[in-house]
Amino acid sequence: MSRPGFLLSPWPWRSVGYLLTGALAGVVALVGLLGAAAVGGALAIVLVGLPLLVIVALAGIPVAWAERHRLRLIDRDPAPDWHRAPVAEGLWPWLTTRLREQATWRELGYALLFAGVLWPVDALAITVGLLYPLAMVATPLLMATAGGGRETKVLKAWTVTDWPTAFGIAVLGLLALVLGAYVLGVAAGARAELTRLLIAPREGDLGAKVVELTRSRVRLVDAFEAERQRIERDLHDGAQQRLVALTMTLGLARLDVPPGPLADQLAKAHEEAGKALAELRELIHGIHPKVLTDYGLEAAVTDAADRSVVPVDVDLELDGRLPPAVESAAYFVVCEALANIAKHSGASRAEVTGSHRDGRLFLQVCDDGRGGAEAGAGTGLTGLADRVSVLDGRLSLSSPPGGPTLLRVEFPCERTDRCA
Numbered sequence: 530m531s532r533p534g535f536l537l538s539p540w541p542w543r544s545v546g547y548l549l550t551g552a553l554a555g556v557v558a559l560v561g562l563l564g565a566a567a568v569g570g571a572l573a574i575v576l577v578g579l580p581l582l583v584i585v586a587l588a589g590i591p592v593a594w595a596e597r598h599r600l601r602l603i604d605r606d607p608a609p610d611w612h613r614a615p616v617a618e619g620l621w622p623w624l625t626t627r628l629r630e631q632a633t634w635r636e637l638g639y640a641l642l643f644a645g646v647l648w649p650v651d652a653l654a655i656t657v658g659l660l661y662p663l664a665m666v667a668t669p670l671l672m673a674t675a676g677g678g679r680e681t682k683v684l685k686a687w688t689v690t691d692w693p694t695a696f697g698i699a700v701l702g703l704l705a706l707v708l709g710a711y712v713l714g715v716a717a718g719a720r721a722e723l724t725r726l727l728i729a730p731r732e733g734d735l736g737a738k739v740v741e742l743t744r745s746r747v748r749l750v751d752a753f754e755a756e757r758q759r760i761e762r763d764l765h766d767g768a769q770q771r772l773v774a775l776t777m778t779l780g781l782a783r784l785d786v787p788p789g790p791l792a793d794q795l796a797k798a799h800e801e802a803g804k805a806l807a808e809l810r811e812l813i814h815g816i817h818p819k820v821l822t823d824y825g826l827e828a829a830v831t832d833a834a835d836r837s838v839v840p841v842d843v844d845l846e847l848d849g850r851l852p853p854a855v856e857s858a859a860y861f862v863v864c865e866a867l868a869n870i871a872k873h874s875g876a877s878r879a880e881v882t883g884s885h886r887d888g889r890l891f892l893q894v895c896d897d898g899r900g901g902a903e904a905g906a907g908t909g910l911t912g913l914a915d916r917v918s919v920l921d922g923r924l925s926l927s928s929p930p931g932g933p934t935l936l937r938v939e940f941p942c943e944r945t946d947r948c949a
Contacts, residue, residue, distance in 0.1 A: 540603070541710040544717035545659060547602040548651045551720065554599070555648020558592055562644050587627060589636030592643060593728045600729075604721050608729035639727040647720070654716040658709035665702025669695045769806070776802040818860070826856045830881055833864050838871040839879050839896070846884040849944040858920060859883075859892055859938060862913050866894040866936045874898025874934060890940040900932035 535541070562585060569581030590612075597608040611632040615622040627633045664684055672681040672695045680690045689695050779799040786792045821829035827845045834841035850856070863881055870879050876898030883892035903926070914924045921941050928934035 535714070536707065536710055540714060543602045544710075544713040545655070547599060547717045547721065548655050548713060550599055550602075551651035552648050552655060554592075554595060555643055555651065558588075558640060559644040559648070562588055562640065583624075586637060587633065589633060589638070589640040590627065592640040593636040596639070596643075596724050596728060600721055600724060603717050604725065608725055611729070636728055639724070642727070647723075650716075651720065654713060654720075658713040658716065659706075662702045662705035662709045665705060666699050668698045668702070772802060772806040776806055821856060821860055825850050826859055829856075829860050830863050833860070833867060834881060837867045837879070839867070839874075839876055841867060842878070842880045844880070844882045847890075848885070851885065851890060851940075851942050852945055854920060855890060855922075855940045855942045858913070858916050858922070859890060859940065862917065862924065862936070862938050863892065863894055865913055869902065870894075870896045870898060870934075873902065874900075874932075876932075876934075885942075885944065888941060888943055890942050892938045894936040896932070896934050898932050898934055899930075900928045900934050901930045902926065902928035902934050 565581050565585045565588070569579070569585060572581070594610075597610065600608050612630060613626060615626045661684060668681060668683055668689060669692070672678060672689060672692070675681060680688055681695070682688055683698055689698060776799065779795060779802055783792060783795045783799060786795055818829055818832065820832050825847070827843075827847045830845060831843050834843045851859075867879065867881075870876050874896050876896035879894065879896040881892070881894050883890065885891075917924045917938060917940070922939055924936070924938045926934070926936050
């Protein structure tokens, strides 16, 4: 508006269009809301009016939809729609989703404000900034036509009886029209900013991006976990079975070959095949243990404890299965903790305890070692802590010098009924 070309640009006309359509739409909203509320309230006693009252509660949705489109007249930034998609198709899921959303009630509040206060303000701005100056500019024309060249009224306030005064008022009307363009621009801009603040706040965009970023991280974790399981399944059912068959074939061949150089070569090949099979099984277990997929976290942790160098007591109270990503993250946290205990703690015994209660999984790994461990000092827990945080979990480590060392992990999750 501060630029010299403002008056020659489309923005004054856009401002007029925005305020004018706001006044008209406000009248429609006022009539619709009053009519639906009155009829619904009168018929609510016989339950027939309840659907109309629900419609009144949802009236802000179409009003906000129209307002977001009207904002395009003077606001180049699109106004986003913060409504969530229903979890299922059909009227009832849509209705329950909308009635539980904060956006729905915020838009209803805006609709009531729009119907009661804002559209009269739009109409007043149009009247003062456009209609009054146009009426002044038209004074000579009105005097020549309706007044018969003798007199006419200006804004129904005073009478003009001579032509010099009529043309003087017309000139003042032109000046008022120029000033009114700026007034309308300011009014339309303030009105649009208020609308955006109420139905599509810009700061909400940042919150939505944060939410979407969190959801995308969770989706990546789920996809990563599914890919780990696919690789484990392919190796287990493919390469491992071929190595098993190869090992058996070499063993049978050794039985059929008499002692000599060939028998020695077969024995060496049989031994190497056995080592390769053992390494592959260890690799598969490190990618994603099959026992975790088939039997769940409790069985997988028990298996990890049995394979630990340090004796480990396991006390888990987990009834049912948990989400795959949570089971996987919890399992590898326990495995990393047991590996650290074996390598660095000098402990003679460790303990893994845990339970699922109040919608959260709690795990603890404790050892009687020398202590002094730090999560960020090359223990391997930093990456696991990041993975835990993606699932909205928390990982903490307490390891004073002299011990004991206590690792706690917590995940928000619910039991599932999935089958392996």
